[in-house]
Amino acid sequence: MLRAGTFGVMQGPSNWGRWGADDERGAANLLTDEHVLGACAVPQTGRVFNLGIQLKQGAPVAGNRISPVHLMLSDGGDYAALGRDDWGTADDYLFLASGGTSHIDALSHVWSGGKLYNGFSYKDVRSSGASRCGIEKTGGLVTRALLLDISGRPARDGGMTGPEIEAHLGDRGLEARPGDALLFHTGWMSAALSGELEGRSFPVVDTSAGDWIAEHDIALVGADNPAVEATGTRGVLPPLHDVLIRDLGVYIVEMLDLREPVLAGVDQGLLVIAPLLISRGVNSPVNPLLIS
């Protein structure tokens, strides 16, 4: 499935119109009440994993963005200076590039052929934000996640394909169901957090996996790197973004920290992602929770 150069010509599967001509939530529609109830039944241990990274200066950041800036509006120092230790309150401000830290892409994050998911115009995304497919339309996502540790895969073997994903799951007795999330641990974030990114390559998901993802009605794909796929050369839309977000309305979650659940041997769990309801937002920082 070669898409570069032919963006906007739908060559593979599509979910446009599937949930109505006005739908702005895409694969979130797969998270039916029944699916949610099923996902809530997945946890066996009750352990809660935080999949977001810490927001602070110097934290790993996706692309040419700045890391979050955290500033205090009031703090204990103010009271110390005043010699008042009877009581006090602290308050803070946050300035951040939503897409720079652990975040979920809204369906308005990318487009091709002039169209967002479901055929909305890219012109609906302006300085005032996305009047179509904003993250506030998505809201919270509750589903089952399947966690794939592919960090041992040599980068030279190319990206994971659909059949490889299926085999990986099958080996563990797992089967993807409609509405499920796939989370890929590539090792990128481990390296980023320990300052060892330079000169290294990491496994990715192949563009061709889009077909498998469509066929299995996966609702969300997450990874511990800045883009699920190979990001390609500058100035070309990552092709799997095009397939997942634009053609299928499938959500992408990036910059996750998956070390702990991988270390604990977790391969499935209840996944809860609660984007801030940023009006017309094209991303939201999130701290996804995985409950095993």
Next chain:
Amino acid sequence: MLRAGTFGVMQGPSNWGRWGADDERGAANLLTDEHVLGACAVPQTGRVFNLGIQLKQGAPVAGNRISPVHLMLSDGGDYAALGRDDWGTADDYLFLASGGTSHIDALSHVWSGGKLYNGFSYKDVRSSGASRCGIEKTGGLVTRALLLDISGRPARDGGMTGPEIEAHLGDRGLEARPGDALLFHTGWMSAALSGELEGRSFPVVDTSAGDWIAEHDIALVGADNPAVEATGTRGVLPPLHDVLIRDLGVYIVEMLDLREPVLAGVDQGLLVIAPLLISRGVNSPVNPLLIS
């Protein structure tokens, strides 16, 4: 339980030391694996409610803060101006007062008698943030929530007391269990969202309820207003904040939008709160999810 003027003298129940001298997570410790598993079993319908308000200019805001500012780093307009509709991506920035929108207070948010929860010094909260009891130490919270609609209660009747909370729950066949969350719908947010705050009073929770909350090991108290309790006069720490956060390590979540679950007649559910892991943060904006 009159506390004004005597802050810092522990007059009621306390959880200091209960989870160790170094504990910075307070009542989050009540959310044991077993409790989490129990909470996951609560949902009966699978419906997911977003309890956060939308982040945008002009949104309701707590106190003398600014409402969030959302700005675009790139958008469809840029591509339209360039005459390029082959493909594109949108990206955005967010600037916000963490405590101004729907948020969770970290245990470092308030102190009295010079002490934070568990006896840490308020001097650990400086411009660099809270080196003790920061929100990144708390992480995600998964529990059962009991939702109390008290919007019909006349403000002149004073705040809800512990026995009244117990009666309210009992009338609905509910009983609080250790680790549960209490969510109070007062009607404040409904009024704020429709621009009808002025001149109106809303019910609150009484300071005395702190004893009942301690006795029942409630882990979190939320409300659809800027402070669970009567905020009192400027320059005095809200006394229930002092009891809950500082004495007990109980979490407070404010500025929620509880209209939909109340309208749907929901009185309990699985509550998932996933604070951004803001390093040393004293608050985090959140979009809590309630799954009924």
Next chain:
Amino acid sequence: MLRAGTFGVMQGPSNWGRWGADDERGAANLLTDEHVLGACAVPQTGRVFNLGIQLKQGAPVAGNRISPVHLMLSDGGDYAALGRDDWGTADDYLFLASGGTSHIDALSHVWSGGKLYNGFSYKDVRSSGASRCGIEKTGGLVTRALLLDISGRPARDGGMTGPEIEAHLGDRGLEARPGDALLFHTGWMSAALSGELEGRSFPVVDTSAGDWIAEHDIALVGADNPAVEATGTRGVLPPLHDVLIRDLGVYIVEMLDLREPVLAGVDQGLLVIAPLLISRGVNSPVNPLLIS
């Protein structure tokens, strides 16, 4: 000179092409070395007036913007909390809407008929800022300013016309020279700073004054209000902005505090405006200095 509805049809005087097809500085070109030397010879008393307003929460703000947010990165309180009074440093951050406080409009701030000043396309102003006519191209402006106190003019008399400006100056023995700045004191800022804006009207400059301004080669027009002219109905470009900035390349400076020089009876002085060199900026906050 009625322009509404016919934007982009140059009906009056124009400076397009006057300083070359590539010029991005407009009337700043009138500030020749000779003109600057002449302006430096204007001061008679050596008194320096700050014409900017204070940047702080709650300050007067132009339009639907937020007032500046000032936050500390480090302060004395931090050292007090640490019990260290040997030495220390304080540092701060600023978040502001450039056009909300005292500011200068770049020539890229407005356009009509698809064209900025000198015929550049409005499409050169994107999320990455203004690649044409950005404020960093303008840089510092040094000129003579003529200060007109029109606060006594009844708003019902309509805006000041060119002949009225000339008469006002003539009465004071002043004559406008090419490159000069005109500063209008309308009383708006006095009222804004004392919280007395509501229900009041203030004098403005008439659109027709654009001809006189062009004829006299005025380089800059400033005022103590959010727009030099009547701002008109929402959704229509202020017509004098169109004439001055777009047709003539004349600079507009807004939200000034002119109370002190007016009180001191100053009617001319050396005016120095030093925009921050915000790369591709369409505005810059400024604190213009008037030296009498």
Next chain:
Amino acid sequence: MLRAGTFGVMQGPSNWGRWGADDERGAANLLTDEHVLGACAVPQTGRVFNLGIQLKQGAPVAGNRISPVHLMLSDGGDYAALGRDDWGTADDYLFLASGGTSHIDALSHVWSGGKLYNGFSYKDVRSSGASRCGIEKTGGLVTRALLLDISGRPARDGGMTGPEIEAHLGDRGLEARPGDALLFHTGWMSAALSGELEGRSFPVVDTSAGDWIAEHDIALVGADNPAVEATGTRGVLPPLHDVLIRDLGVYIVEMLDLREPVLAGVDQGLLVIAPLLISRGVNSPVNPLLIS
């Protein structure tokens, strides 16, 4: 004059009390009306030099700060997307570390021995900003500047001393007068702007020059680097900052771009610095203008 380890013990000259016990403006008091008039008479050519650097992502930045973030609230792309080219306006936001780009230090920026300039307590500088010696108290500075190009001085020769400054000026027929500014071109900014900082050393001003500066009543010292002096080891207040700002109330301006006036052979001029009147600010970004 060794100060490290003995901060707060006034060992050299002092201006405390010189302009009254309540004075918060320090050496700005030297800029009398007469001095201002004298400075206005300095320019001989009328050429205006912008001494600020451009504010943009990737710009040189002082210390561990972020470079300015410039974001658009509206731009031409929005109108292009709407297919409206009749007229439009552009607007922008700025987020910056005031002390990271070209800036002036307020007198509240540093302290030692628990005292700011003139004996005010460092505890007056809290999260709400500096209630004493804020930059809004300083306001605009108009003076004569002497520009010293010391970029040819080998770093191994140590910092410039007072007698060397005097000799340097004398060689050019210049003599410092009370209220004058000294601007030092070290070459640091040239190297920073061309990405050639690494591994290089640059000349600085010696701490001992503080005596000479005091004796000659210099009002302001500027440089094209992050600190006029050798910044020393982390965790020690730069000693010349201590002498100039705290003991003498002399202003420091940093991160200047002095390349153009140096190239033009300018050695004196009218210097105008117009800080934004940031209420309680401890720094302000500035674009100082030098008129030769």
